[in-house]
Amino acid sequence: MYEDSWYSFVPEVQQHKRGASQNLGRRRAESLLQQPNETANGADAPQPLEDLFEDPFESNSPPEPTLARRAKSYSDFYDIVKAQLHKDGAQKKRKKTRRNKRREICGIEALDVPETDPAALTPEQPLLDLYKDELLQASQQKYQLYHDQLAMTERHLDALLDDTDSALKLLASLSESFDAVEEQTTSFKSQCDDLITEQTRLEKLADEVGTDLHYYAYLDNVTRRLNAPGAGRLVDDDAFGEVLENLDSCIAFMMKNSSYRDAEQYLARYQSLMTKALHLLEVGFESRLEKVSAEISPKIAATQSESARHALAYGRFEELISESYCLLPNIRKVVLNAYDQAGNARLGPNFDVYSNTVNSIFQAYLNARDRFLRTTIQHDFDTFKSEVKAGSIESAARNLIKQCFERAYGEETLFTKIFSVEPQYNSDAHSVYAVLKSNTRPAVNPVNIVPLATNLQSALQSAPLQTICNVVGWATNEYLLLEYDEEETGFVRHCRELAARLLTEHLWAFTDRAFEAEIDKSIVRxxxxxxxxxxxxxxxxxxxxxxxxxxxxxxxxxxxxxxxxxxxxxxxxxxxxxxxxxxxxxxxxxxxxxxxxxxxxxxxxxxxxxxxxxxxxxxxxxxxxxxxxxxxxxxxxxxxxxxxxxxxxxxxxxxxxxxxxxxxxxxxxxxxxxxxxxxxxxxxxxxxxxxxxxxxxxxxxxxxxxxxxxxxxxxxxxxxxxxxxxxxxxxxxxxxxxxxxxxxxxxxxxxxxxxxxxxxxxxxxxxxxxxxxxxxxxxxxxxxxxxxx
Incomplete structure (x- = not known):
């Protein structure tokens, strides 16, 4: 921005100022902006004004750093600070004394004016004319300096204006160039955007095609696995659950996209493979039940101890049925695909297939449990009949109700552990409760109380009305009317539900008929x-x-x-x-x-x-x-x-x-x-x-x-x-x-x-x-x- 001539400005003056600075000693250095004097006699040049002198001792800069003595302890810290402050004050005082002395010396030198030689002055020439030029130069020296500074500033501003004009012209040319480039690249950008959009569409289409092809390509794989020799062992493997999930997804895809090519054929083949896989699972569970039955049934028939029978029918049975690797987890997956944990139906596209298999599994399980408990249950019913014949109908009825409720609770607990479904009361015909209730075998399962009600009614049929009322009243007060401070456990809740069903579905209607018969006998007739x-x-x-x-x-x-x-x-x-x-x-x-x-x-x-x-x-x-x-x-x-x-x-x-x-x-x-x-x-x-x-x-x-x-x-x-x-x-x-x-x-x-x-x-x-x-x-x-x- 600055020209080279600026840095080589008036070299003579610079040399003169360096000499003057050597002579003046500590006085202020002359400004580089001062123009050289035109007088030839340098010795007679006027001296700088006194007010331009700068006292080097007067400075606002901080004092020179000094290293203070380190305190030995906190108690010695105060003494060190006090000594340092005293030292700083002494130095400041010495500087002030030196500065005053320097001012006195300068004042004396300023008063030392040389005397004028009277002989040198001529009467014809006035003293003012003699020193007119020097006085004029001395009086205008200060304003000349300001003038030179302003002139130099003007030159610099002119240079800045020239540089700014050239920069603006350059920017204008650049802006025009950018506008031209933008016009040329707009069409190119639109073409690139179209290409990117097309690429994204093709990628999405390729992904969809690949996904759809996966549902078609899986058919050969699953067909080979389910038709291979020893495919029945697959039900005891963790991969069987993955096969069911993939088959379920493929069936859902084909049903959703029925307009795809050969979708109906693939749907039929996948459904048949699903049926075959579930049949393999059903066969595997039945074979497992047969193995367990072959081990437990002889032991139950050979023992006469009620506690031993209970341990074999529940504890040992659960242990043996759970020894498989993944058979029960796979069965639970299938059951939960058809029902939730409360026994409610999960209605979906494959509900019929799952529910048929699950119902068959439940039926096989109940048949096995019937074989295990048939001897025990028949013994309980025979004991009840013998007590009724002996004349203690009320006590026999109470004992039978308690035994059946306890056995039903044990069956419900075992059923929930094996299948992860609790058969709660539900009026829906598709629920687990309805499936278990349809079982007509004499075993008392978690929901079947028909055998209990049948035996009670057959025994109370010929009993006096007062006896019937005593049995029904005991069941009502024992299970339906709970005390406020009684904690409702799982067994208590189960017994209350069974008692409510036993009374509402069987005993209350039976008691009403007994009352009607008594009314007709003792009042009407x-x-x-x-x-x-x-x-x-x-x-x-x-x-x-x-x-x-x-x-x-x-x-x-x-x-x-x-x-x-x-x-x-x-x-x-x-x-x-x-x-x-x-x-x-x-x-x-x-x-x-x-x-x-x-x-x-x-x-x-x-x-x-x-x-x-x-x-x-x-x-x-x-x-x-x-x-x-x-x-x-x-x-x-x-x-x-x-x-x-x-x-x-x-x-x-x-x-x-x-x-x-x-x-x-x-x-x-x-x-x-x-x-x-x-x-x-x-x-x-x-x-x-x-x-x-x-x-x-x-x-x-x-x-x-x-x-x-x-x-x-x-x-x-x-x-x-x-x-x-x-x-x-x-x-x-x-x-x-x-x-x-x-x-x-x-x-x-x-x-x-x-x-x-x-x-x-x-x-x-x-x-x-x-x-x-x-x-x-x-x-x-x-x-x-x-x-x-």
Whole structure:
């Protein structure tokens, strides 16, 4: 950027300045920019101004570094620092003294002006003219330096402008060249992009073709492997799982790309190879089971120890079946291709092929287990039958249920270990549960409880109803009703599931049939003599002691059903409760008709009230229907265990009085039906509970309420009329005292000890008597008003 002449600028001045610098000593060096003086006499040249002098001692640079003495310890560090600071201060003081002394010397030299020779001056020539040029030069020397600097700067700026113009011209030419190159390379770039895109497409197409060819080329390989001699040994090798996976992938590919060339032919061949591979696996598993059976079966038949049989059938069997290298892992892969670990079906393109093989494997396994356990299970059933014949049906049934549940749990555990699938309850027909349940062999497998239910029902068929209820109630309380602090283990959960299935599928229906047979025998077809059509005295304070015999039997059946069944099932329409109530009401209706016809001195309405209250009180007490005041009922039951402890609730909340009855019994106006309508009336009748033809069919609960309301109304109305006649001293009427005494005797005989019932009925009778008098007075006023008109 700078010219060479700049570095060789005024060499004479440079030499002069070097001489001056030698003479001045420590004074400031003259600037290289100063132009040479034109005077010839260098000795007379003016000296530089004093303010340009630079004191070398005045410097802002840091002091010279010195090496401080190293502290021996932390306590000596303070002394070293203090000494160093004192030393630095002394040096600074010496520099200042030297600088002041130098200034004094310079000032003295500056004042040492040489004296002018008077003889040298001429009077004609002024002193100013003599030194005019020198003075002018000395006064303009400082500004001349600035002028030269500005001139030099201007030259440099001009040079920079020239260089910048040339650089801009060069850049413009480069930009034009780049634009030309870009125009030429755009088409080339587009061609390259097209080539790269085509290359990518061809690579992808080649990969796809290679992948598709793999599905075609695998056919020869797998065909040779599955048709080779000794191919059955492949099922015990780890490569068999890979073969199944590849076959599955090939079948899925051919089904997905059915439009490919020869896809249908390859699909058929792959499916046949899949079937053959799975058949080899099935044959291998069956041969393994035969080997295990050949070793274990003789030992089981030879031993008489139950523990030895259990150890051989479970422990030794699992050990021998698991000795193969990869047979069980390959079987698990096939099973999990058809089902998940919970036993649910995995519906897919190859589900039918897998499921057929898996079902065959399961069937072979169950047959083998049946051979192992047949002797043990038959021994358990024979022992049960012998105990039943001995008369201990309940204990024999409990032992058999426990043994079968334990064996079923052992079978489920072993099945899960071998096949990695747990046969949980599932209503799907394709699930593992449905496959195992279809097995009809007598062995108790994890889901098959038919043999257990069959033996229990055959033993309980001829047993009393109470025995059946005891067995069913024990199973319900033992397995279905868990304690809150009881931990639910796998065995407990398994037993609860089996018990629920045993009860819901077999024993509950069997118990219902037994109850229906007992209802038909002891209530519907019961033979009742004339002595049962009277209200006898209450014995031992038991309210039901003088009840009608069919009603008393109905109470016993209600208690037995409540003890063996959950509360929820008692309220279902499929339970025996509705038929029982219907049969009881029908029997009671026939009994009241016979009493009216025989006129044996028994009040038919009171007879109906007595038996209906007892029946309804038992329904409320057993909570067969929801109770609106369970706590008061419990307290009343504790106070009067043999009485009608729920009578107040029935009287105040269960009777819905018709409008005609409300007119005479105003205090009963708010009563409503207690028993809801969970029961659907059986289609055995189309008449209401009163024995009269009715167009609307009613359920047994409504029949009971209707019959109870009608009986109370008839009884209270009739006795209310007798009391009203006695009070009005009607001709031929009995005295009031006699009527009250007869009412007291009748109520005490029917409800001895039930003071609340007697009191409520008396209150109703007096209310009816007041209603009769009120109606007579109103009738008299109506007749009087008509006569006056």
């Amino acid at each position: 019961a033979t009742v003599g004339p002595e049962a059509l009277t209200i006898g005295p209450v014995t031992n304070g038991v309210a039901s002691s003088n009840a009608y015999p069919p009603i008393r039997r109905a109470l016993e059946l209600l208690v037995m059903f409540d003890q063996c069944m959950p509360k929820e099932r008692s309220q279902r329409t499929t339970s025996p409760i509705p038929p029982l109530l219907h049969a009881s009401l029908s029997s009671l209706r026939l009994a009241t008709s016979r009493i009216r016809a025989a006129r044996n001195g028994t009040d038919p309405d009171l007879f109906a009230i007595k038996n209906l209250l007892i029946l309804k009180n038992e329904l409320v007490s057993l909570e067969i229907v929801p109770s609106s005041s369970s706590q008061p009922a419990v307290a009343a039951a504790a106070a009067t265990p043999e009485g009608m402890q729920h009578f107040s609730q029935i009287w105040d909340s269960t009777l819905s009085i018709s409008s005609s009855v409300q007119a005479g019994l105003g205090f009963l106006a708010g009563l409503g039906s207690y028993i809801p309508r969970p029961f659907s009336h059986s289609p055995a009748t189309s008449k209401n509970g009163l024995g009269e033809g009715g167009g609307e069919e009613k359920n047994p609960a409504e029949q009971l309420d209707d019959l109870l309301r009608q009986s109370i109304y008839a009884f209270t109305s009739r006795w209310g009329g007798l009391i009203h006649d006695a009070k009005t001293r009607k001709t031929g009427a009995k005295t009031l005292a006699k009527v009250e005494r007869e009412l007291e005797d009748v109520l005490d005989r029917a409800f001895a000890g039930q003071h609340e019932v007697v009191g409520k009925l008396k209150e109703a009778v007096w209310g009816a008597a007041e209603a009769v008098g009120r109606e007579g007075r109103e009738e008299g006023r109506r007749k009087g008003s008509k006569g006056g008109r």
